């Protein structure tokens with residue numbers, strides 16, 4: 414199957430070079446920031462946040478946020494604009510270092526998650542704004558998601574050493590499996606930039622899944638999609654959880670999608686977690702209704718008729 418694909422040539426080297434710095438930086442992670450946790454067999458969450466606080470200047474983005482996500486759970490984080498959702502996902506993926514609190518992952522506790530080791534910690538993510546290589550094919554974009562899992566390094570890749578060749582073949586084979594799983598076979602040779610937006614978002618999901626992450630962070634996976642595309646995407650996220658046992662944490666503005674897809678929903682407001690429970694419990698929670706109705710009321714006063722998260726959420730509450 415791999416031979417039939419032909420060589421990827423320079424495109425593959427570009428992908429490898431793009432990912433190389435993250436792999437090399439692994440050696441420089443600060444050991445002081447990482448503490449083994451006491452294992453709690455059977456009860457250890459896939460991911461836990463303990464008392465996370467983060468401020469930008471005088472603005473408190475997150476205040477004392479706790480979150481425990483169980484293995485295999487689909488967990489949404491919602492909240493009005495500016496509630497702290499992106500900050501939370503950026504703390505989990507190591508882009509932001511919290512001022513206080515710790516992140517527990519895979520039996521380790523971190524003051525700051527080492528972002529260059531995300532793949533090895535079993536975390537993959539998608540981005541709010543697409544972060545694909547538009548000129549590369551779907552297949553090569555998806556294969557790029559395997560690069561950080563490789564151990565041959567950029568020199569081995571460029572020199573075509575045996576281990577690098579094996580890793581490359583393995584990456585392509587696994588990519589084809591995920592491409593088939595997400596029904597992207599028909600476009601696998603197409604440059605990603607020529608695909609409709611909804612399909613590009615699906616390619617991003619494929620690139621995250623090919624790393625076989627234990628935890629998948631989805632940052633607004635349905636943004637800009639049509640209702641049909643959102644339904645399809647929800648089905649693929651659910652199928653991914655079922656097939657790979659992946660734990661999914663998603664930020665999503667479409668409350669209808671969130672309520673239909675998630676096992677549990679955490680609600681942020683002004684950087685604090687105000688609710689956390691099943692979709693039905695959260696929908697009926699007076700604190701959530703207050704938070705969203707307050708925002709909706711403010712919008713009315715401003716004459717704001719945007720179909721954004723605040724209005725969606727207000728309707729849902």
Ligand SMILES: Nc1ncnc2c1ncn2[C@@H]1O[C@H](COP(=O)(O)OP(=O)(O)OP(=O)(O)O)[C@@H](O)[C@H]1O
Pocket residue numbers: 469472473474492493494495496497498499500501722
């Ligand atoms: N890099 C930054 N520099 C300064 N302030 C920031 C930064 N990132 C976030 N903030 C502030 O922190 C607060 C939380 O922002 P955050 O983007 O996490 O919220 P959000 O819930 O993701 O919002 P949205 O739904 O609009 O994306 C806001 O007041 C925001 O202005």
